[in-house]
Amino acid sequence: MAVSRKRFSVSTLSADSSVIWDTNLENAPGDCGNGSARISPCETHLRTQYHFAAIIGHHESIISILKIVSQVADTSATVLIQGESGTGKELVARSLHDNSRRRSKPFVPINCGAMPENLLETELFGHVRGAFTGAVRDNPGWLQRADGGTIFLDEVCEMSPSLQVKLLRVLQTGDYSPVGNTQHRTCDVRVVAATNKDLRALVKQGRFRDDLFYRLNVIDIEMPRLAQRRSDISLLVAHFVEVYAKQFGKANVRFSDDALALLLAHDFPGNVRELENIVQRGVALTEDALIRSDHLPLCVTEPLHGRSAGQSFSAFKVSKQRVVERFEREYVKDCLMVTQGNISNAANLAGIDIKNFYTKMKKYEIDAHSFKVQAD
Numbered sequence: 001m002a003v004s005r006k007r008f009s010v011s012t013l014s015a016d017s018s019v020i021w022d023t024n025l026e027n028a029p030g031d032c033g034n035g036s037a038r039i040s041p042c043e044t045h046l047r048t049q050y051h052f053a054a055i056i057g058h059h060e061s062i063i064s065i066l067k068i069v070s071q072v073a074d075t076s077a078t079v080l081i082q083g084e085s086g087t088g089k090e091l092v093a094r095s096l097h098d099n100s101r102r103r104s105k106p107f108v109p110i111n112c113g114a115m116p117e118n119l120l121e122t123e124l125f126g127h128v129r130g131a132f133t134g135a136v137r138d139n140p141g142w143l144q145r146a147d148g149g150t151i152f153l154d155e156v157c158e159m160s161p162s163l164q165v166k167l168l169r170v171l172q173t174g175d176y177s178p179v180g181n182t183q184h185r186t187c188d189v190r191v192v193a194a195t196n197k198d199l200r201a202l203v204k205q206g207r208f209r210d211d212l213f214y215r216l217n218v219i220d221i222e223m224p225r226l227a228q229r230r231s232d233i234s235l236l237v238a239h240f241v242e243v244y245a246k247q248f249g250k251a252n253v254r255f256s257d258d259a260l261a262l263l264l265a266h267d268f269p270g271n272v273r274e275l276e277n278i279v280q281r282g283v284a285l286t287e288d289a290l291i292r293s294d295h296l297p298l299c300v301t302e303p304l305h306g307r308s309a310g311q312s313f314s315a316f317k318v319s320k321q322r323v324v325e326r327f328e329r330e331y332v333k334d335c336l337m338v339t340q341g342n343i344s345n346a347a348n349l350a351g352i353d354i355k356n357f358y359t360k361m362k363k364y365e366i367d368a369h370s371f372k373v374q375a376d
């Protein structure tokens, strides 16, 4: 079902030496910075016909997901969203709700891994007064509170075997019994589930019921890792700069080329959430609105430093480029230090042409004046 048209914003990167963004769609040519991601007619259609404003990305993997969401949002089919932590599973679950007829009713996210079994059971199915010590009044439970809406079962893989049975019954018949009561209740909720573990593998190991798996997996959505859609990084950076600059009351915040290049080369094991936190940190730390590489965390600027066993390695080319850049930055600074900020002498000392030396100074944002000796 196509819902009311909603404007969306896209972000662009300028070709300037520092990076600025224009979030006004009318001014945006659709090029998101490195020329690798353009808005396709399909994306334009999806974004103008459905509510997808919160989901940033032009990568084909994201567009396929938007397409599936648009096709199934207004059905009652159960959706299973799989993907690593921070890839946007909850965002997609919300967009399923927002694009359905249920959107005026509650969207209830429940983290099945964050509660002990008994608590999860009473929170989900409710309980009657006296059901257990401390149950001084009836609790309707989230299934009842979400009636007519959507319930989002995050980390569904953590559900105990007995709760899996109860959930299966809800999915098959729509009915259940609150804790301490044998009377049946019925509910009308759409179930969306998510997991960051391979649920099929857990079924094979006998740790998750296969009948429940098939019931949840009617529609499956696989969220890509951020490293699998690198062309969206600059777009996401622009989006989060805008969000946090507004939140922190800062104007014209932008990333330096150098800092952005480091982000573009980062692996993002924590996916979009990690990127969001890095941008938030940069916006908070910058004093003059320019986010430089020294505003980035060590895991981005010194990737070889804090890597523990088991973490993935960057490609050889990327790692080598980082080391070369680190060396060049320090080398140029050293030359300027020796020549007290005289660029021509520094270039001579390095044995490279002055134009080349100057280009490197610009690339690494090195100011020759800071090496001049001040006269007292």
Ligand SMILES: Nc1ncnc2c1ncn2[C@@H]1O[C@H](COP(=O)(O)OP(=O)(O)OP(=O)(O)O)[C@@H](O)[C@H]1O
Pocket: 054, 055, 056, 057, 083, 084, 085, 086, 087, 088, 089, 090, 091, 092, 154, 196, 272, 273, 276
């Ligand atoms: N495509 C995206 N566009 C904009 N923001 C995004 C996108 N994907 C994720 N985010 C943001 O990243 C953060 C993490 O997203 P979300 O909570 O949906 O991830 P998740 O897959 O549910 O993670 P977890 O498995 O840890 O619960 C949120 O702040 C969300 O708004």
Ligand SMILES: [Mg+2]
Pocket: 089, 090, 154
């Ligand atoms: Mg989540």
